[in-house]
Each structure stands twice: as structure tokens, then as C-alpha cells.
Amino acid sequence: MIPAAFDYTRPETVDEAVRALADAGDEGKVLAGGQSLLPMLRLRLAFPELMVDVGRIAELRGVREDQDALVIGAMTTHHDVIADPLVRRHAGLLAAATETVADPAIRHRGTLGGSLAHADPAGDLPAVVLALDGELVAEGPQGRRTIPAREFFTDYLQTVLRPDELLVEIRVPKTDGWGFHYEKFQLVAQAWAVVGVAALVRGDDGRIAEARIGLTHMGATPLRAAATETALAGADGPDAIARAAESAAEGTHPTSDLSASPGYREHLARVLTRRAVLAAAGMA
Incomplete structure (x- = not known):
């Protein structure tokens, strides 16, 4: 489809871009790389009156x-x-x-x-x-x-x-000294993640001293697996990590779509969290 008509400006500085957005009010839209916005324009899911292209800044x-x-x-x-x-x-x-x-x-x-x-x-x-x-x-x-x-x-x-x-x-x-791993499940290469898990682990004498877990596609916003993060404190092996991962879906609100049901996404969150933390902790 062809996008709806809009005006276009290409500022050279941040100040110019901010002024253009302020003048446009609610009708302005920022164009960065365009990989998400341009498909929305073609599908007419976005209708900006002014496009502010920041590519030259x-x-x-x-x-x-x-x-x-x-x-x-x-x-x-x-x-x-x-x-x-x-x-x-x-x-x-x-x-x-x-x-x-x-x-x-x-x-x-x-x-x-x-x-x-x-x-x-x-x-x-x-x-x-x-x-x-x-x-x-x-x-x-x-x-x-x-x-x-x-x-x-x-x-x-x-x-x-x-x-x-x-x-x-x-x-x-900076996360120098932390282990890390990003694990995601997708139906085909290059597709959106059905679920993804970003894991950071700081070890201390063979145990996990601190962990941070970010969840992709488990709600309307990205989420932290707070219950699992708490449960991982002091974890000293694969069994403890597996038990902590069982709470990865707590507090999430996954959606249902053609790729997965909410229950399947919750299952994936638990499985992928276990894999991601084991890899980040060097226990995979």
C-alpha cells in the first residue's frame, strides 16, 4: 500500500529536530532507520502529518x-x-x-x-x-x-x-565480569521472537551472587523475571537454576496469536530462562 501524504523535514542538529517536533505537536513522527516505521506507514497504521528524518544528525x-x-x-x-x-x-x-x-x-x-x-x-x-x-x-x-x-x-x-x-x-x-546469554525461540529464521530471554549472571565462589533476567514478548511491554532473579541468588548448580526458572512466567501477561498461546509462551519462558541462565553461568 501507499502511505498517506505527509510533510517531510531533515534537520541537521538535535535542536532543529526538537523544534520541528514541537511545532508538529501530536502529528509529528521521528524517522530513524525506518525498519519499523515504514511498514506501519505502508499499512496505514500510522498517519503523521510531519516526518522528522534524523538520519543526518x-x-x-x-x-x-x-x-x-x-x-x-x-x-x-x-x-x-x-x-x-x-x-x-x-x-x-x-x-x-x-x-x-x-x-x-x-x-x-x-x-x-x-x-x-x-x-x-x-x-x-x-x-x-x-x-x-x-x-x-x-x-x-x-x-x-x-x-x-x-x-x-x-x-x-x-x-x-x-x-x-x-x-x-x-x-x-558496564557489565565486566558478568556472564551473559540471549536465548530466543522463533518459528522461522529472521522472524520475531515467540519468546526471548536476556540473562546476566554475576558469580561468586561457584554460586550466583546476582542475576538479571529480561523477557521478550511476555506482555505488553518488556519485563523482568523478578521472581526468578530472587530465587537465583545463591544458586550453586543446574538443579537450583532449574528450580528458579520455574517462576520465570510469574507476573507476566503473554498474548495469544498465530505463533503461540499464553500457556505455551509461559512454558517457553521457563525453558528458555533455564537455558539462558545455565549458559550465562557457564554451566550449559
């Missing part, structure tokens, strides 16, 4: 260190996230999960910020940034604000971003 790209965190520009492509040595060294979970996103063509065009702002609970990266205890930095007419990932996603395809705000950076704590 150089300050929105790249990765840098800021003490104990990495700061990743919102327009950094999936390919560049995977290839960046800082990400691979200090945020291996993010690199590993990003390698599973769609296919090479989409990874060269799609962006980290675009994926997070789109807020699809079936997308891989929202749950990963949630597990990393990441923060998202938005800029609007009143300046910048930093939003914890746990507060960023509010409902299906919805976030706390205001219509006149632009996501500019993603901050993730």
Missing part, C-alpha cells in the same frame, strides 16, 4: 565511555553496535542479542534508539536494555531528561517519550 551516532557506563547514540545502527569494541568488551549481552535481530540488511539500517522508541514487546532489544538496567536520555524543548529503562515502556508500542521529545542516547552500565 551526526551527534546521534557512536559509542563512548562515561566512567562505569557506555553511552550509545540513538542513531547507532545495529551493525555498528555489534562491531563496536567498547560494546563487545563492556556490554556483551547487548552485542550478542543485537546479532540475532532480523537479517544483515535490517541490521545495517535499523538503529538501537529506533528499536527502543518503537517499543515492540516482541523486539529483542527492549528486554535487553531492561536487563542491563539501562537509561534512556530524551531531549525536548525543556532540555534533557534521563529515564530508567524500567520506567520507559508503558504499554504496547508506547513509551513515556513526549511528542516533542527525541531519544538521543542510551546509557548502559
Whole structure:
């Protein structure tokens, strides 16, 4: 299908982009890599009056260190996230999960910020940034604000971003010394995850001292498996990990669709959590 008509602007700076969004009010839409937005436009699921293309804003790209965190520009492509040595060294979970996103063509065009702002609970990266205890930095007419990932996603395809705000950076704590693994089940290659699990594990003398578990496609937003995280504290082997994984679906609200029923997604959450934690803990 052909998208509905819209006006188009391509700002050169963040300030210009914010002004354009402020002028458009509720009728503006940000175009990043376009891998999620353009299909929605073609299907006429989105009807913006103004498209603000941020592809030329150089300050929105790249990765840098800021003490104990990495700061990743919102327009950094999936390919560049995977290839960046800082990400691979200090945020291996993010690199590993990003390698599973769609296919090479989409990874060269799609962006980290675009994926997070789109807020699809079936997308891989929202749950990963949630597990990393990441923060998202938005800029609007009143300046910048930093939003914890746990507060960023509010409902299906919805976030706390205001219509006149632009996501500019993603901050993730360095996880040097943590084990990590991203496990997902999909019906065919390059399809959305039926369920995905992002696992981070910090060990201490053969036991799990701390674990963080992010769940993909287990509700209207990405979720943390809080009950399993608690149960994993002190776990010292595969049996203890398996018992902790049995609570992975607690507090989730998976949907039913052509790929899976809610009950099947709950089963997958338990199985994939066990696999992901065993791999992250080096016990696979």
C-alpha cells in the first residue's frame, strides 16, 4: 500500500529536530532507520502529518565511555553496535542479542534508539536494555531528561517519550565480569521472537551472587523475571537454576496469536530462562 501524504523535514542538529517536533505537536513522527516505521506507514497504521528524518544528525551516532557506563547514540545502527569494541568488551549481552535481530540488511539500517522508541514487546532489544538496567536520555524543548529503562515502556508500542521529545542516547552500565546469554525461540529464521530471554549472571565462589533476567514478548511491554532473579541468588548448580526458572512466567501477561498461546509462551519462558541462565553461568 501507499502511505498517506505527509510533510517531510531533515534537520541537521538535535535542536532543529526538537523544534520541528514541537511545532508538529501530536502529528509529528521521528524517522530513524525506518525498519519499523515504514511498514506501519505502508499499512496505514500510522498517519503523521510531519516526518522528522534524523538520519543526518551526526551527534546521534557512536559509542563512548562515561566512567562505569557506555553511552550509545540513538542513531547507532545495529551493525555498528555489534562491531563496536567498547560494546563487545563492556556490554556483551547487548552485542550478542543485537546479532540475532532480523537479517544483515535490517541490521545495517535499523538503529538501537529506533528499536527502543518503537517499543515492540516482541523486539529483542527492549528486554535487553531492561536487563542491563539501562537509561534512556530524551531531549525536548525543556532540555534533557534521563529515564530508567524500567520506567520507559508503558504499554504496547508506547513509551513515556513526549511528542516533542527525541531519544538521543542510551546509557548502559558496564557489565565486566558478568556472564551473559540471549536465548530466543522463533518459528522461522529472521522472524520475531515467540519468546526471548536476556540473562546476566554475576558469580561468586561457584554460586550466583546476582542475576538479571529480561523477557521478550511476555506482555505488553518488556519485563523482568523478578521472581526468578530472587530465587537465583545463591544458586550453586543446574538443579537450583532449574528450580528458579520455574517462576520465570510469574507476573507476566503473554498474548495469544498465530505463533503461540499464553500457556505455551509461559512454558517457553521457563525453558528458555533455564537455558539462558545455565549458559550465562557457564554451566550449559
